[in-house]
Amino acid sequence: MIWLIAFAMRAMMPRTAQLPGIADTDLNGFLRRMRQDAEPLYWVGLVAGAVLFALTPLLTLGIPLPAFCLPKKLLEKHANKLLSHPSYMLRQSVFLVRLSAGMCWGADPAVRARFALSPYAPDPGSFRTS
Numbered sequence: 001m002i003w004l005i006a007f008a009m010r011a012m013m014p015r016t017a018q019l020p021g022i023a024d025t026d027l028n029g030f031l032r033r034m035r036q037d038a039e040p041l042y043w044v045g046l047v048a049g050a051v052l053f054a055l056t057p058l059l060t061l062g063i064p065l066p067a068f069c070l071p072k073k074l075l076e077k078h079a080n081k082l083l084s085h086p087s088y089m090l091r092q093s094v095f096l097v098r099l100s101a102g103m104c105w106g107a108d109p110a111v112r113a114r115f116a117l118s119p120y121a122p123d124p125g126s127f128r129t130s
Contacts, residue, residue, distance in 0.1 A: 012053075
């Protein structure tokens with residue numbers, strides 16, 4: 001499921017002329033660590049949000065294809081429409097995907113350098129609940 005979550009994150013946070021996108025970070029490493037560290041309910045919500053993102057082009061674009069079959073322009077349009085959809089339930093269903101993508105993106109040293117912030121220190125692993 002990591003590939004589907006990563007796909008949804010890349011569609012929601014693409015690279016721009018001014019800033020790197022989520023694809024420019026260690027996204028797969030971040031998701032593997034998150035899978036190990038996250039509470040099971042959080043992970044289920046993340047997977048559910050990614051599945052919903054993949055299955056909703058019919059609602060946002062009227063196209064009966066999964067999101068991973070859309071061309072780049074339509075994928076961008078789908079992501080924008082889903083993230084600003086009038087239905088609160090749809091917007092919130094992909095919230096965990098975007099929130100998690102933001103955590104990965106904001107912690108990346110290259111992104112932090114763009115904002116004149118120093119990189120985070122390595123995780124000491126001292127706060128664990130299990």
